[in-house]
Amino acid sequence: MSNSDGQEKVWYFQDDFLTKARTLVRRTFHHLGVEHIPLLGFVAVSRWDEEKYKREPVVVRDPRMKWVVDPHDLRERARAKADESSKEMAMSIWLVRESESGWFLRSALMEDVRSQGVAAKTVSLVSSAVPVAMHEVIFVLEMRVDDVVKCPHLGDVASEDWSVRGGSMLKAVSRALLGRIENEARKESGGFRSQIEDADIEGVLREAGGRLLGDLRFFIQDELLGGDSLYDWIGAISSLRYESAEAKAVVVFGMAEGGGKFELDFKKKVPLSSAAWARKVVELSSREFCLYSDGTSLHGLVRRNQRSNLEFWVEFRGQSRWWVGVGDVRLMEVAFGVPSLPRPQLSEDSFKAAFLRVFGESHHEGTVRAWSVVDDVLRQGHGALVVVVDDAESEIEHLASQSMPVTPVCLSGAVAVHAASIDGAILLDPNGMCHGVGVILDGEAYPLGDPARGARFNSALRYVFGKRQGAERRRRCLAVVKSEDGRVDLLPRLRPQVSKSKLVDMIKRVGTWPDGVAMDPDVQDECDSLVRHYIEYVRIAAEFADAGVEDGESGWGRKVVDAILGNAGARGDRVFLIRDGFDMHESDLVDDEDVGGMDEAG
Known part of the structure; x- marks a missing residue:
């Protein structure tokens, strides 16, 4: 049994899987x-030594993977580990080799991916060994070190043991995905009529959130209590109000004896599993004091002037919103049960780059x-809009009836903070001079508005992309929105x-790639970039290409769009739910002579 490339297959539906x-x-x-999509491959080694049952090992790698493996050498090293272990534990060689063969294969493979990752600047996670037909199959998910480092994490990502000892949301998500892939592969017909590609992404992320808390318990001390229920307990507590107030508090998790001096030491510990009781006690927390927990109960109030790297913390940010971190590192944000990577705060460099581009x-x-x-x-504690x-100058005259116009002035820090304390926006010109405060914005409805966000964010979107009635052109505009929950958005969201x-060349290469032929690595990267960054422009190009095509017929442009979405993993008109989408802006596409010095994608 072999695939289209003539390579031996482990099971019949392997390629579909x-x-x-x-x-x-x-x-x-x-x-x-995440900028670069992790790459998936596997190695399969025969489970049996008898010649009549033995099968040749199989290695399937994404061509872009840095990971390489000699399956014969891997098997021999795994056998050596089994032999040594059987001597140490006085177990029979047969028992160790056959019942635990997958464990030793995984152990040997982990040594490979760790040592190779240091040189190749990759981080790889490996699944458990899955018995499939006559083989033990182990999946490998490879990420670039740069992508992991860009996201909040614990530990030295470049070290060999980070995949075991380190912690990050990316690692937890990867482990959750490998778990689902393992479970599907265990089925006798793995890949046949499978819906694994349509799995609920939010379900994957919730599972990853629970795994991250498990990693943190191990990172602090593996005896820390709480088990797999801690994520659900925290979510239940955060969802409750106490006398109409939302939860705003910090809980520190560590070993009970490590809590230090308790300002209030509860004689009767409060179980986290009792959400209503725990929510009531959360009201005792303040800026000066936080609650202390061993992972299963609240023990009391402690004073924490600074956060320790020997504990992890959960900060309740309002109803069904909470953050998780260690020390000064915020690792995960959770909103209404769904975790995500923390959104980075707006930096001076990114603001200035967007300002000059607009x-x-x-x-x-x-x-x-x-x-x-x-x-x-942004430093003040409540929502604001700049x-x-x-x-x-003309805009403040137009909005004079719903604003407070001022003589143009360069605002000092103290005045800016006071100006932001009232409803409405601070209105500046491109020279940084203020023309008005408390400005109530107008604007047309914007198709990419977000009903889940508040009025401040959506009114800013309408204003940035709207055109005043009778105006000959759209205004050039930039907005910084700080929401009450602390989130900061820079509008427009520039790609x-x-x-x-280059965009045309990318569309042609990806859209005309032969059906049924695996994409070259660089073309696959272009395909992912088109979906992530430029899908709106791909659709526009397709519409122009199909101008005049009869309704119901599929023209060249439609076929290109389907090919690009299909090769990137979408189905039909379904586009990925990307966490931070982009707005179409006149600066997105530039002429070839203007390319020098810009941050060109690809």
Whole structure:
């Protein structure tokens, strides 16, 4: 039994299974907003020594993977480990080799991926060994070190033991995916009529959230209590109000004897499994005091002037919203039961880059003044809105009836904070001068508005992308939105710039790739980039290509779109739910002569 490339297959539906499993990986990591999709492969080694049952080992790798393996050498090293273990534990060689063969294979494989990862700058996680037909199959999921480092994490990612001792949301998600892939492979007909590629992404993320808390318990001390229920307990507590108030508190998790001096030491410990009782006790927490838990009960109140790396913490941020971290590292944000990677705070560099892209390179001084206002406003504790618009002088006249116009001034930090304390936006021009405060914005409905977000965010979207009635052009505008929950958004949400010719070339290469032929690694990367960054432009190009095609017929453009989405793991018109989407902006596409120095995608 072999596949289309003539390689031996482990089971009949192997190719379909891998296609669907890789689709699930792509969908999940697109949703998280990770730049490069992890790569999936496997090694399969015969489970039997008898010649009549022995099968040749099989290795299936994504061509882009840095991981390599000699399956014969792997088997011999696993056998040596089994022999040594059988001597030490006085177990029969047969028992160890046959019943625990997968464990020793996995152990030998983990040594390979760790040592190779240091040199190749990759991080690989391996599944448990899965008995499939005559083989033990172990799946390998390979990530780039750069992608892991960009996300909050614990431990040295470049070290050989990070896959065991380190902690991050990416690692937890990878383990959750490998678990689902393992379970599907255990089925006798793995891949046949399987729906693994359509798995609920939020379900995968919830499982990953529970796994991350498990990693943190191990990171702190493996005797820490709580088990697999801790994630659900915390979620239940955060969902409850106490006398109409939302939960705002910090709980520190560590060993009971490590809590230090208790300001209040509960004689009767409060079980986290009793959500209503625990929610009531959460009200005792304040900026100065936090609750202490061993992972199963609340023990009392302690004073924490700074967060320790020997404990992990959970911060309740409102109803059904909470964060998890260790020390100063926030590892995970949870909203209504669904975890995500923490959104990075708006940096000065990213603000200035977007500012110059919207208003032009001639406004360097304006970026400095505008950032000074934005930085001060973001430091205060409540929601706020700062808008920069190219025609601020005429705009404040237009909005005079619903704002407080001021004589243009460069706001000081203290004044900016006070100006942000009232409803409405602070209105600046591209030189960073303030023209109004308390500005109530107008604008047309925007198709990419988010009903899950508040009025401040959606009104900013409408204003940034709207056009005043009677105006000849859309305004050039930039907005910084700070929501009451602390989230900060920079609008418009700009995608990486790309030259028009390069985008066309990418669409042609990916869209015309032969059916049934595995994509070259660089073309697959382009395919993922088209879906993640430029899918709107792909659709527009397709519409132009299909102009004049009869309704109901599938023209060349439609076929290209289907090919791109299909090769990236989508189905039909379904597009990935990407965590941070992009807005279409006039600066997205540039002429070839303007490419120099820009951050071009691809």
